[in-house]
Structures are given as C-alpha cells and as structure tokens.
Amino acid sequence: MKVTQKDIKVDGHILNCTIMEPPEGTKTKAVCLFTHGQGDYSARYTEVLHPFTQRGIKCIAFDLFGHGQSPGIRGHISNLNLIDAIIEKSIEMAADLPFGIAGHSMGGLLTLRHLTLALLGKTPPPTFCWVNSALLSLTQNKPDWFISTAKILSKIHPTLTIKTGATPELCQTPTDGQYIERKANHPGHQNISIGWGVELIKTSQLVTQKLPTLISNIPFLFTQGGTDHICPDIIAQKFVNSLKLTNKTYKLFPHMRHETFAEPDHHLVFETISTWLDHNIHSIYHLP
Secondary structure: OOEEEEEEEEEEEEEOOOOOOOOOOOOEEEEEEEOOOOOOOHHHHHOOOOHHOOOOOOEEEEEOOOOOOOOOOOOOOHHHHHHHHEEEHHHHHOOOEEEEEEEHHHHHHHHHHHHHHHHHOOOOOOOOOOEEEEOOOOOOOOHHHHHHHHHHHHOOOOOOEEEEOHHHHOOOOOOOEEEEOOOOOOOOOOEEHHHHHHHHHHHHHHHHHHHHHHOOOOEEEEEEEOOOOOOOHHHHHHHHOOOOOOOEEEEEOOOOOOOOOOOOOOOHHHHHHHHHHHHHHHHHHHOO
C-alpha cells in the first residue's frame, strides 16, 4: 500500500487528506471514500483499510474540520454543508472510477447519511457501503432536559465544546493491559461542540427515519461489537433489520467493543470485510 497525505482546498478550507493506493502491481479498479469518527483522524485507518487496497480499491479519507491535521476548533464542525463539500470533492477525486463509501462511529453515521442522499437521487450513487459501529443514537440515556438545553446552547454558543465520554476503556479491550495508542503526530481528542452535536442528532433522525423507507440492492455491510456501550448492538441490529436493502449483511462480534478494528481479535473483522468484498466484487467494480 502506498500512503500519501495532501492538503486539499474544500469549501474555502485547507483540509488534510490521506490517500491509500493499492500495492505496486495491483490495478486500481474502484475507490472507497472513508469517514473517520468524532475526535479521530484519517491516517489512523491506513491498516484498517488494507482489505480494500489489496483488491485494487483506492481509499480517500479527509481529516474533518476540527480534527487531525485539518484546521479548526477541536471537535467543532459548523454544519453539514462542509460534509457535503467533502463528498463532492472526494467523488471528483475518484474521477471516472466506481466508488463506494465507508465510515466508523460518527463517520458511520455520516456514511449512512451519504447513502440516504444517494438513494434519494441527491448525489451520485455508490457501488458499496460499509459502516462500523455507526453512531445511530446520540441521545441514549440522556434526559429530555439535556437535549433541550443543548439545542438552546447550540444557537447561543455553537462552538462550546464538551467531552464525548468515549474513553479508551469504552473503545477497546486492552491487550496485555495496554490500549492501542494513536500516533503522537496525529493527536485524537474527546471533544465535541454543542453545535455539531445537535447537527449529528438531526442527522441520526434523518437516517433512522428515511433510510428504512428506501429500496436498493447495494452491497451493504454493518459490523458491530457486542460489548459496545457507545453504539449498542441492540440499536444497530434493530436499525439494520428495518432496512429494505436486499443485499445487506449484519455481522456481530459478541466480545468486541466500539473499535472492532483495534480489538485483540481484529483479524476476524478484516476477514469478514475481505469475504464480503470478494462476494460482491463485480458490483463493487461496477462490472456487468
């Protein structure tokens, strides 16, 4: 795999972009547009996405505004217009190749939004979709007064940040008592702004209400940890069951936490992705 990072102008902002090319000698036949999670960064997923690059699928992943090496207040994205601009730029970078979409946690939610918009005919259709531990509900275990207050504060002080509570203990099962560290030169964080949090609540409502009404045969994979308390299995499975996608797969890893790709048995996740890709390769490459 060849990995490069570029500064790319998107909607007036210079954002960092990680581009993962297939290994030398492997022809690029498709593109995967990947979106990272809240407080995360794109370069962290170079190894995670190797099942794609090994099969000739180039991966493009931006550091979202306020994340990784992109500028901005840590954890704050002003609105979804910037997300749409990133989608447009990523599709432009894919050129004439077929493209699919993928994402983890918050990125999984934004990927499901992208799929919803595509099936509504508002953006070009992807040829595949993979999400891991998608953030389908930001309001679980939150009292109504908390949500109402957040909506009010989002209008008064949208850039005010709070902690997400996504601690290493919730994200990963430690290996030999240690957690997989993020690279020092690509710092992650646990911040989210009030304004962006409210935007994500609206996004989850759109996805959970609208996507189940849409029909498609797109290859769709949802991977999920069974001991994930950030994005619980009970919510994920109910959502996937509600979808009218005729080529959907829900894969539960009962002993895994939120970041399935960073768990001690993460090879099981990669094997699942690889098998799914191989089974759907003609659709992914958009072959007859």
